Amino acid sequence: MADDNHSVNRARARSTDFSVASFFWRLLLSIVLVFATYNPTELSAFHWITGAEDLGAIHFLVAVLLFIGWVILWVATWRSLETLGVVLGAVALGALVWVLIDLGWLDTSTSEAITWVVLVCLALLLSIGLSWSHIWRRLTGQLEVDEG
Numbered sequence: 001m002a003d004d005n006h007s008v009n010r011a012r013a014r015s016t017d018f019s020v021a022s023f024f025w026r027l028l029l030s031i032v033l034v035f036a037t038y039n040p041t042e043l044s045a046f047h048w049i050t051g052a053e054d055l056g057a058i059h060f061l062v063a064v065l066l067f068i069g070w071v072i073l074w075v076a077t078w079r080s081l082e083t084l085g086v087v088l089g090a091v092a093l094g095a096l097v098w099v100l101i102d103l104g105w106l107d108t109s110t111s112e113a114i115t116w117v118v119l120v121c122l123a124l125l126l127s128i129g130l131s132w133s134h135i136w137r138r139l140t141g142q143l144e145v146d147e148g
Contacts, residue, residue, distance in 0.1 A: 018134035027127040077129025093121040
Protein backbone atom coordinates (compact mmCIF):
# COMPACT_ATOMS: atom_id res chain seq x y z
CA MET A 1 0.00 0.00 0.00
CA ALA A 2 2.85 2.40 0.77
CA ASP A 3 4.29 1.83 -2.72
CA ASP A 4 0.92 2.69 -4.28
CA ASN A 5 0.76 5.99 -2.37
CA HIS A 6 4.33 6.79 -3.33
CA SER A 7 3.55 6.15 -7.03
CA VAL A 8 0.45 8.33 -6.86
CA ASN A 9 2.43 11.15 -5.22
CA ARG A 10 5.16 10.94 -7.88
CA ALA A 11 2.53 11.02 -10.64
CA ARG A 12 0.90 14.07 -9.08
CA ALA A 13 4.26 15.82 -8.76
CA ARG A 14 5.04 15.16 -12.43
CA SER A 15 1.62 16.38 -13.54
CA THR A 16 2.13 19.69 -11.73
CA ASP A 17 5.74 20.25 -12.79
CA PHE A 18 6.23 23.60 -14.46
CA SER A 19 9.09 24.66 -16.66
CA VAL A 20 9.92 27.11 -19.39
CA ALA A 21 9.15 24.34 -21.88
CA SER A 22 5.67 23.80 -20.44
CA PHE A 23 5.04 27.55 -20.68
CA PHE A 24 6.10 27.53 -24.32
CA TRP A 25 3.72 24.62 -25.03
CA ARG A 26 0.92 26.73 -23.57
CA LEU A 27 2.11 29.70 -25.61
CA LEU A 28 2.17 27.57 -28.76
CA LEU A 29 -1.39 26.39 -28.06
CA SER A 30 -2.52 29.99 -27.57
CA ILE A 31 -0.77 31.19 -30.74
CA VAL A 32 -2.31 28.39 -32.80
CA LEU A 33 -5.79 29.22 -31.50
CA VAL A 34 -5.43 32.97 -32.00
CA PHE A 35 -3.85 32.79 -35.46
CA ALA A 36 -6.14 29.99 -36.65
CA THR A 37 -9.09 32.17 -35.73
CA TYR A 38 -7.80 35.36 -37.37
CA ASN A 39 -4.59 36.77 -38.81
CA PRO A 40 -3.70 39.42 -41.41
CA THR A 41 -2.47 36.86 -43.97
CA GLU A 42 -6.10 35.95 -44.61
CA LEU A 43 -5.23 32.28 -43.98
CA SER A 44 -7.58 31.95 -41.03
CA ALA A 45 -10.94 30.49 -40.14
CA PHE A 46 -12.46 33.97 -40.13
CA HIS A 47 -11.45 34.64 -43.72
CA TRP A 48 -12.30 31.10 -44.83
CA ILE A 49 -15.79 31.23 -43.32
CA THR A 50 -16.66 34.80 -44.30
CA GLY A 51 -15.35 34.22 -47.85
CA ALA A 52 -17.33 31.03 -48.41
CA GLU A 53 -20.12 31.21 -50.96
CA ASP A 54 -22.03 28.38 -49.30
CA LEU A 55 -21.57 27.64 -45.63
CA GLY A 56 -21.57 23.96 -44.86
CA ALA A 57 -21.15 21.53 -42.03
CA ILE A 58 -17.35 21.76 -42.12
CA HIS A 59 -17.52 25.54 -41.58
CA PHE A 60 -19.83 25.03 -38.64
CA LEU A 61 -17.58 22.31 -37.17
CA VAL A 62 -14.46 24.48 -37.42
CA ALA A 63 -16.30 27.45 -35.88
CA VAL A 64 -17.57 25.30 -33.00
CA LEU A 65 -14.12 23.79 -32.35
CA LEU A 66 -12.52 27.24 -32.31
CA PHE A 67 -15.27 28.53 -30.03
CA ILE A 68 -14.66 25.63 -27.63
CA GLY A 69 -10.92 26.41 -27.66
CA TRP A 70 -11.58 30.08 -26.92
CA VAL A 71 -13.98 29.25 -24.09
CA ILE A 72 -11.49 26.85 -22.49
CA LEU A 73 -8.56 29.27 -22.70
CA TRP A 74 -10.56 32.36 -21.63
CA VAL A 75 -12.25 30.61 -18.72
CA ALA A 76 -8.90 29.23 -17.53
CA THR A 77 -7.25 32.63 -17.92
CA TRP A 78 -10.08 34.50 -16.20
CA ARG A 79 -10.26 32.04 -13.28
CA SER A 80 -6.51 32.15 -12.85
CA LEU A 81 -5.88 35.89 -13.23
CA GLU A 82 -9.33 37.28 -12.44
CA THR A 83 -10.36 40.71 -13.72
CA LEU A 84 -7.54 42.63 -12.05
CA GLY A 85 -4.92 40.20 -13.31
CA VAL A 86 -6.23 40.30 -16.88
CA VAL A 87 -6.24 44.11 -16.80
CA LEU A 88 -2.75 44.26 -15.26
CA GLY A 89 -1.46 41.71 -17.76
CA ALA A 90 -2.89 43.69 -20.67
CA VAL A 91 -1.42 46.93 -19.30
CA ALA A 92 1.98 45.29 -18.78
CA LEU A 93 1.98 43.89 -22.32
CA GLY A 94 0.93 47.30 -23.64
CA ALA A 95 3.81 48.93 -21.75
CA LEU A 96 6.21 46.30 -23.14
CA VAL A 97 5.01 47.01 -26.67
CA TRP A 98 5.47 50.74 -26.08
CA VAL A 99 9.06 50.16 -24.91
CA LEU A 100 9.80 47.96 -27.93
CA ILE A 101 8.39 50.65 -30.25
CA ASP A 102 10.48 53.36 -28.50
CA LEU A 103 13.61 51.22 -28.87
CA GLY A 104 12.86 50.81 -32.56
CA TRP A 105 12.49 47.03 -32.28
CA LEU A 106 8.84 47.08 -33.36
CA ASP A 107 7.47 48.84 -36.41
CA THR A 108 3.81 49.67 -36.08
CA SER A 109 3.52 51.95 -39.08
CA THR A 110 0.89 49.77 -40.78
CA SER A 111 -2.41 48.41 -39.56
CA GLU A 112 -1.19 44.90 -40.44
CA ALA A 113 1.81 45.29 -38.11
CA ILE A 114 -0.43 46.55 -35.31
CA THR A 115 -2.75 43.58 -35.85
CA TRP A 116 0.16 41.14 -35.51
CA VAL A 117 1.30 42.86 -32.28
CA VAL A 118 -2.21 42.73 -30.80
CA LEU A 119 -2.63 39.05 -31.73
CA VAL A 120 0.74 38.09 -30.21
CA CYS A 121 -0.13 40.03 -27.03
CA LEU A 122 -3.48 38.25 -26.83
CA ALA A 123 -1.75 34.87 -27.19
CA LEU A 124 0.78 35.88 -24.52
CA LEU A 125 -1.99 36.94 -22.15
CA LEU A 126 -3.80 33.63 -22.66
CA SER A 127 -0.63 31.60 -22.10
CA ILE A 128 0.19 33.57 -18.94
CA GLY A 129 -3.33 32.90 -17.70
CA LEU A 130 -2.97 29.19 -18.46
CA SER A 131 0.34 29.10 -16.59
CA TRP A 132 -0.40 31.50 -13.74
CA SER A 133 -1.23 28.99 -11.01
CA HIS A 134 2.07 27.21 -11.69
CA ILE A 135 3.98 30.51 -11.74
CA TRP A 136 2.24 31.62 -8.52
CA ARG A 137 3.17 28.36 -6.78
CA ARG A 138 6.80 28.78 -7.88
CA LEU A 139 6.94 32.41 -6.71
CA THR A 140 5.14 32.03 -3.39
CA GLY A 141 5.02 28.35 -2.53
CA GLN A 142 1.24 28.68 -2.23
CA LEU A 143 -1.07 26.30 -4.04
CA GLU A 144 -4.15 27.83 -5.68
CA VAL A 145 -7.32 25.80 -5.31
CA ASP A 146 -10.54 26.50 -7.18
CA GLU A 147 -13.22 26.54 -4.50
CA GLY A 148 -16.06 27.56 -6.74
